[in-house]
Amino acid sequence: MQRITIDPITRLEGHGKIEIFLDPDGNVANTYFQIPELRGFEQFCVGRPVEEMPVLTGRICGVCPEAHHMAAAKAADAVYHVELPRTAAKLRELLYSAFYVTDHATHFYALGGPDFVMGPDAPVAERNILGVIHKVGLEIGGKVINARKAGHTVIEMIGGRKVHPCTSIPGGLSKGITVEQRDEILAMGKWAIEFAQFSLKLFADIVLGNKAYVDLILGDAYTHRTYSMGMVDENNKVNFYDGKVSVVDPEGKRLGKYAPSEYTDWIAERVEPWTYLKFPYLKKVGWKGFTDGKESGVYTATPLSRLNAADGMATPLAQAEYEKFYATLGGKPVHQRLATHWARLIELLYAAERWVELATDPEIASDNFRAIPTATPTEGVGIVEAPRGTLTHHYWTDARGVVTKVNLIVGTTNNYAPITMSIKKAAESFIKRGVVVSEGILNRVEMAFRAYDPCFGCATHSLPGQMPLEVTVRDARGNVVEVLKQFCD
């Protein structure tokens, strides 16, 4: 059987690798997306004091350590049965909102956006952040750098460090913020709202104003009708830091909502022996393979799925954009994966508005940032929405608060099955009877990946905004027939 190997040299924990097998007619028989690395946090965190978990698990991902830091801190709060003072919860959410602005902005401008702003058919050398700056003006580059800087400034003020924050501990934080810091944070937040609005306008002008782009978004090549997952507050509005996890079916009907402590009733993870990563699915629906539809337990956890799983946004400007989103795309739910880029910008606006709300809160600079735990520690679950999906940390400890068992379901992992499906669909669209449409498949696979902002695509951190791919076409004996490369000069 003919085989095609795609080796994107970027990763979740290591490098992702795609194998495409062709049937005797030369059509796609099957695709495999492999994650070749495991570091073993679930094992080596055993024996550690539970208050160390926010610092240790941050090292799962240096791209979104804030997400692990928060999920771990919430799990440790639950282990100690401690209620957070209001200021503590608000400070953590403020840090987290600023992080979302940074993360989503970088993704849109450096990675996802160039496909649209420059167009999917633009020359490779222009389809990057520099090309975007060239097209829409130099000052936009300054804005993106400023958004990144502002977010990191807030992360450092509250979290103590720019990369790998350290201040969240059971019961709250190790320190608060001063009134002067609050004022600085507020000023940056107001600017962040303007930046988010500017970004949405840019998207509306360049993408929504162009019929070809809208057709691309609405086309079938990037559509998967799966379940959608996302955290919501008590009013069923999108929330990144706290609430219940909502799940809606492919028709948009709510299957239910679960509290963090109930996640094992909802999620199970399938094991395949050819990869180091597991495939989560909805336990209530069951695993039916890599397939769409209401009967398949495959679900998605992305900005798009979060909008689908909620009833709206909790802030006014983002809510208006939310309504426009569904009105434009033909109602809820939306399954076209490329719409995730738009959804991400709506979340960016929400995060900026929430940043300002929290920075304006009269309690935010108070000294009431810590409750000292007094109960005997036992077991606890913490869930936050990482930018790349619902993030679950579950710890068990002995009576001293020393970890005895750990379970982690990490953001991008949620999307392992849908990403696998998107890759297969892209491959099927561009390989027919052995004819490999080289540029097409490389770019389509890349775009399929990028909508999910997978950590192995390493969104924020790709300077030219391109995922390097190498496709090797082999004959049945494994001899190399053809090598296709993108950005491998």
Next chain:
Amino acid sequence: MSKNGKPKFAMYWAAACGGCEIAVLNINEGILDVDANFDVVFWPVAMDAKYKDVEAMPDKSITLTLFNGAIRNDENAHIAQMLRAKSQVLVAFGACACEGGIPGLGNLSSKQQILDTAFSTISTDNPKELRPQTTFKMPEGALHIPTMYETVKSLDQVVPVDYYIPGCPPESNQIAAVVGLVIKALKGEAQLPPAGAVIGASQSTVCDECKRTRGEKTITQFTRMATFQPREDQCLLEQGILCSGMATRSGCDARCPVANMPCVGCYGPAPDVIDQGARMMSAVASVVDSKDPAEIEKIMRGVVDPTGTFYRFGMPRSLMRHAKG
């Protein structure tokens, strides 16, 4: 030298989290200096990756390679060996490459324990008790994934290393200073430090950089951040918190103590300290204020995780290297 006459630069991540790369990007406009002075030939996170192109390069043709991440599997080791051969100067960049880092805590368990735990958690649906196979035959053909090593290794346990830049991640101002120094050295305007040196850090301990007031350290009870709120102006160790500042190299401006959290030791052993954990243990033992063996034992029971606390970032390169098993 490249066609454009610029020296070649590479950066690679092995078993790492990506935080080192973010720290490099956080040097902001400094990145432009890298671009202006080097021909970036290999940096998977920031640009096109070209394993095969690197393989095809002559030996020693890359001037500077920053290597981050620990060595967890045969693929990590393979790339390390390749980049060693192709590079004039190979730098162990960040705590994982220098000391093993947080993934190095994996050395307290066997590879089998790590796999068994990951594939039998409460949410794992695995009735056949499957484990990942390095080669697995599917109907369409065989699939391959790298082989995990029994233990995590630091970079210099796999290939010779020229310099070490510590930190988890290294502070961006330190990175910018090193980049500036290398650029000057290439122009003949500065001298590189002797091979084997720790660069991008200082020559003292985190305690020396810490602004908290210090008195006599006499400890009758160890406390933990989980159930204690320390004062923001007094030495954390004096308050009974296990802070690694005494054994840890300076260079971070005591960032965690400034945030009212103990130093976790990410900058590795202080100058002239061979084993960071051993140094911490002797430091801790010396501040225990008792001569009564029973009382000493009672006080020391307050240290609930000595190995994980004292060797948090440095297990693979410590004298112990890994747990017996």
